[in-house]
Amino acid sequence: MENKEIVIVHKTCVSDYPPLLAFIKYLNRSGYKIHLILGFEKGNLIDELNNLCENVHLTNIKPSKNKILYWYKIRTTFWKIIYKNNYQNSLLWLPAADTTLALGKRLLKYEFVLNLYELFDYAPRYIKGLKKYAEKAKLVICSNQDRANILRVWWNLKSTPQVILNKSYSDRTERNLPLTEDLEELIAPIRNKKKIIYQGIIIPERELEDVCKFVNNSDNFALIIMGKETPYLKKLQEICPSIIHIPFVSPPYHLHITSHADIGILSYDHSSLNNIFCAPNKLWEFSSFSLPMLGNDIPGLINTIDMNKMGVCVDFQEADQISKGLNEILIRYDEFASNAKKYYNNYNYDSELNAILNKI
Missing domain, CATH: 3.40.50.2000 (Glycogen Phosphorylase B;)
Incomplete structure (x- = not known):
């Protein structure tokens, strides 16, 4: 160009x-x-x-x-x-x-x-x-x-x-980036737990009920949900009162919160082609911090998370699969974390964009 x-x-x-x-x-x-x-x-x-x-x-x-x-x-x-x-x-x-x-x-x-x-x-x-x-x-x-x-x-x-690809751009991808005082206080009670994070639109199509049931019955895991408050969030809070909810934070500053998590959650139901062939920003945000991921069983996540061995994809409507998936992530944590970072680093955003804009 x-x-x-x-x-x-x-x-x-x-x-x-x-x-x-x-x-x-x-x-x-x-x-x-x-x-x-x-x-x-x-x-x-x-x-x-x-x-x-x-x-x-x-x-x-x-x-x-x-x-x-x-x-x-x-x-x-x-x-x-x-x-x-x-x-x-x-x-x-x-x-x-x-x-x-x-x-x-x-x-x-x-x-x-x-x-x-x-x-x-x-x-x-x-x-x-x-x-x-x-x-x-x-x-x-x-x-x-x-x-x-x-x-x-x-x-x-x-x-x-x-x-x-929807690769996020951030100057900083190290873990545990600085937080504001109020966010530090929110996260303080769960510092010693494995922190699962979901960030995005909080709607029923994300099928998070069984994840919340699992966390509610666990002493080792905590759940952070980041996004605008919705009626579905209130339903999830009834299932799991310990959810740490963080309202909308402007990109890229929301990534400071992501950097404190241990596992990322991605889930889309089967209601549309747009969902099953998803291209989530979160995939890149999680991988930038080497976060292993738990995704549900759709092509867009199986062909990224599973294929690149940076986490596990399971049926989010089967509670036992969620439990097995999260436990597998703990067992293979270092492997999945390393592969997530490789996935992030292997896509050269600038060279891809240069090639595309040269076509104009």
Whole structure:
């Protein structure tokens, strides 16, 4: 890519998309001039984004129950910013399906990259609506090879989309990073236990009930759940009152908490192709700290966790399998931990991105 200038257009916030933050950091390291048009931001990440980017256009447009009005605000405001700054003459980078659809058909007149983090088989209208953008995009990018091939079939594309794995970018990957005083107090009672961590959306599709039952009946394990409070979290707390709940922490600072855990949990039910061919950020966050992982029995985790011997995949609806899986992790802890770190180190994010951007 000769002109090292990219306009990232994103209708929500970077803090909800750790892979997008990793991408912005890569562009900054590689000497790109970054212009970021953003819906809103949470926490202190906006300060870091201002340091990483040439320009940050923060519109403070937040999601609304009236989706038509919300998308109309995004479309009119974002295009006004694009035209005012002549960004339409640069490469537009769309890191989400929603933003692409909200900008509308006008986008088809310009050069853009469609970077998709999901499969959307649970939203057929999205699949239908995105097809024309995928056909016109300079590149379509997915988060793993399975999703790339599925989208090629669905949209009858001439070539398979490129793949950027959701590897997190962090300056520090040593264990037990410093915590704030309140977080230190939260974790203090479980310092001597094996700390299992789940981080992400806390919803029934994650099938965490039997993990909670196991921890509740164990003297050796403790469970940390990090994410926004939900009705499902309350259900899990009824099963296991000792859960340490930590609300949303802006990336990458949430990784300080991850660094204090011993085992990472990943689970997705079988309700969609998007789930079973998952590409979790957590896989990279856990492996960066050499955390062995317990995953459930879906292809996206079997082909990463099991295949690379960095943990165990079991049926999360079978309590005895969860118990056996966690005990196996304890027995083979050093092996799994070492392999997790190898997995993290073996993907060279910068060289992969360089090769992809050279295709533009």
